[in-house]
Amino acid sequence: MTDADKIRRAGPLTYRGSAIPQTTTDQRLLDRRGPTDWVHTDPWRVLRIQSEFVEGFGLLSELGRAVSVFGSARIKPGSPYYELGTEVGSLLAQAGYVVVTGGGPGLMEAANKGAAEAGGSSVGLGIELPFEQSLNEFVDTGVTFRYFFVRKTMFVKYSQAFVVLPGGFGTLDELFEAITLVQTRKVTRFPVVLIGTEFWGGLVEWIRGRLLEEGVISPEDPELIHLTDDPAEAVAVIDKAHADMAREKEERAAAEALAREGDGE
Numbered sequence: 343m344t345d346a347d348k349i350r351r352a353g354p355l356t357y358r359g360s361a362i363p364q365t366t367t368d369q370r371l372l373d374r375r376g377p378t379d380w381v382h383t384d385p386w387r388v389l390r391i392q393s394e395f396v397e398g399f400g401l402l403s404e405l406g407r408a409v410s411v412f413g414s415a416r417i418k419p420g421s422p423y424y425e426l427g428t429e430v431g432s433l434l435a436q437a438g439y440v441v442v443t444g445g446g447p448g449l450m451e452a453a454n455k456g457a458a459e460a461g462g463s464s465v466g467l468g469i470e471l472p473f474e475q476s477l478n479e480f481v482d483t484g485v486t487f488r489y490f491f492v493r494k495t496m497f498v499k500y501s502q503a504f505v506v507l508p509g510g511f512g513t514l515d516e517l518f519e520a521i522t523l524v525q526t527r528k529v530t531r532f533p534v535v536l537i538g539t540e541f542w543g544g545l546v547e548w549i550r551g552r553l554l555e556e557g558v559i560s561p562e563d564p565e566l567i568h569l570t571d572d573p574a575e576a577v578a579v580i581d582k583a584h585a586d587m588a589r590e591k592e593e594r595a596a597a598e599a600l601a602r603e604g605d606g607e
């Protein structure tokens with residue numbers, strides 16, 4: 343056999359003759375020498391991003407009914423808003439929901455604490471930040487993400503509602519992400535409940551007034567947000583949406599079964 347006839351198979355690839363590489367894939371993998379700048383390239387980051395999705399989906403896929411609670415990382419124990427966050431966490435847990443937060447300090451911690459005090463379970467979806475921070479002590483199950491956008495997917499995919507406590511830019515970002523997804527029907531029947539009429543009142547008034555007057559939202563859009571001071575009302579809104587969704591699903595299944603019978607299946 344001449345060199346030109348030689349064949350090398352490498353996984354799904356076939357090389358012949360002069361196209362055959364000098365080393366095997368295994369050899370190249372095990373060889374520690376060589377440049378290392380590839381670990382800082384975008385294709386490599388894409389793999390990391392993929393692995394974050396895999397970790398997140400793996401951890402959360404069997405979570406059951408869950409509600410995400412957002413709120414300030416800076417509001418400390420002793421503040422009335424911290425107490426409110428604790429109550430929200432407790433009532434959600436008592437109603438059978440897993441409480442999902444950003445796993446950080448402040449009102450995230452308050453909601454996780456409330457869930458723990460009520461004997462429920464809670465999840466912390468942490469985020470790697472430029473300064474040292476660990477998940478708060480009340481998180482039962484936690485995962486820390488490198489990428490905000492991967493973490494956001496987890497909040498939306500694995501919870502049936504968002505509860506938004508007072509907060510700053512991070513909380514506003516999460517609130518507006520949620521209502522944009524509902525407005526554009528990327529998620530359906532997804533209650534977004536703001537807690538704290540004094541804190542949120544100005545924003546809600548501006549949405550109902552200025553945004554509507556300028557025609558930048560539809561007349562029905564303000565209804566995407568429910569505003570209350572009462573954590574029990576927040577849970578009732580979420581329960582109702584959940585029950586409506588379950589009923590609609592049953593009705594759809596029954597209608598489909600009838601249609602199949604009609605087709606003689």
Ligand SMILES: C/C(=C\CNc1ncnc2c1ncn2[C@@H]1O[C@H](COP(=O)(O)O)[C@@H](O)[C@H]1O)CO
Nearest residue numbers: 412413414415416444446447509510511512513
């Ligand atoms: C600023 C401090 C800590 C930041 N740590 C955070 N850990 C986890 N999640 C966070 C953190 N900061 C923001 N988030 C997310 O945004 C929301 C709160 O942001 P806000 O700007 O404080 O309103 C929250 O829901 C998280 O998902 C100091 O200790």
